Structure formats: structure tokens, C-alpha cells
Amino acid sequence: MRRKTKEGLEVIALLGLASLAAAVPLSLGATPAQSPQPIQEDREARVVRGGRMYEIYCASCHGATAEGNGPVAAALKSQPADLTRIRQRNGGAFSEDRVSAFIDGRLETRGHGPGSMPVWGLSFRIAGKDQDQERQVRETIRDLVAYLETIQK
Numbered sequence: 001m002r003r004k005t006k007e008g009l010e011v012i013a014l015l016g017l018a019s020l021a022a023a024v025p026l027s028l029g030a031t032p033a034q035s036p037q038p039i040q041e042d043r044e045a046r047v048v049r050g051g052r053m054y055e056i057y058c059a060s061c062h063g064a065t066a067e068g069n070g071p072v073a074a075a076l077k078s079q080p081a082d083l084t085r086i087r088q089r090n091g092g093a094f095s096e097d098r099v100s101a102f103i104d105g106r107l108e109t110r111g112h113g114p115g116s117m118p119v120w121g122l123s124f125r126i127a128g129k130d131q132d133q134e135r136q137v138r139e140t141i142r143d144l145v146a147y148l149e150t151i152q153k
Contacts, residue, residue, distance in 0.1 A: 043146060046142065046143050046146040046147075047143075047146045047147050047150055049143040049147075050142075050143035050144045050145070050146045050147025050148070051147045053140065053143055053144050053147070054066070054144060054147055054148070057118075057120065057123075057144075058083075058144070060072050061073055061076065061080040061117070062080045062081070062082075062083050063080075065084070066082070066083040066084050066148070066151055067082045067083075067084055068080040068081055068082040068083070080117075083148055083151070084151050084152060084153045085152070085153055086099060086148065086152060087152040087153075088152070088153060094149050094152060096142075096145050096149070099145050099148060099149075100138075100141050100142065100145050103120050103121075103141050103144055103145065104119070104120060104121035104137075104141055105117060105118070105119035105120055105121055105122075106119055106121040106122065120141065121137055121141070124136075124137045124140045124141070125137060
């Protein structure tokens with residue numbers, strides 16, 4: 001009984017950390033749903049922003065090296081994916097659209113449903129902002145995808 005209580009508290013702490021991470025502004029001085037530069041910038045800038053986003057939003061579960069060994073991974077129901085092997089798991093292909101859909105999470109995808117991973121497509125929105133934020137959310141996810149593509153083994 002004590003073990004279940006401890007595991008429950010760890011999961012609650014994890015969810016709290018994920019919520020806090022969603023509220024932390026990026027070190028670039030922008031919120032996740034805002035692009036600090038025009039949308040049409042070079043790939044290198046996108047990869048750098050994506051790496052920073054990864055550190056803030058993903059590393060606690062997937063690990064600093066993205067191999068699924070983050071500090072809170074042991075408290076999760078499912079082991080986080082090794083994100084360095086996306087291309088390998090897909091026969092040598094890295095589908096930006098498919099990876100984007102997994103990160104976004106608003107579509108039902110196996111292994112990304114409730115309790116497995118935050119639905120970042122909703123989390124990257126700014127609460128209380130009246131305007132449509134879809135473009136900014138897509139750009140934020142594209143930054144993460146660009147970074148993930150660079151760390152493939």
C-alpha cells in the first residue's frame with residue numbers, strides 16, 4: 001500500500017512539473033506559442049529554438065540525451081520513447097508530419113493518449129489570449145521536430 005501511495009505521489013509531482021514547464025517562458029524571451037523571429041527564418045535558428053524547447057518541455061521524461069531516461073521516467077506508467085531512434089524505428093525515414101502529430105497529441109495516436117504524454121498542441125497555447133494561436137503552435141512544434149531530426153542515430 002505504501003508503494004502505491006509513493007508511486008501516486010510521484011506521478012502527481014510529475015504532472016505538476018509538466019504543468020510548471022508549460023508555464024515557464026522560453027529563455028529566448030518568448031512564450032511557447034510566440035515565434036521570437038519571423039516564421040521564415042533559417043533552419044539553424046529553428047533547431048536552436050527546438051533544442052531549448054526540448055530542454056524545458058521534454059528532457060524531464062525523455063532525458064537530456066533523448067534516450068527515454070529522464071529523471072522522472074521511472075515514475076511513469078510507460079517508459080518514454082528513445083527519441084534518438086525515430087528514424088531507425090521507421091525504416092530509415094523521419095516523417096516530420098508524423099512526429100509533429102505525436103507531439104501535438106490532439107489526434108488520437110497510440111502511446112500518446114491520456115496519461116502517457118502531455119497534449120502539447122493544447123499546452124503551447126497562451127491562456128486567455130483571444131486570437132487564433134494555431135499558426136504559433138504549429139511553428140513551436142516544427143522547432144521541436146527540427147531539433148529531433150538532428151539527434152537521430
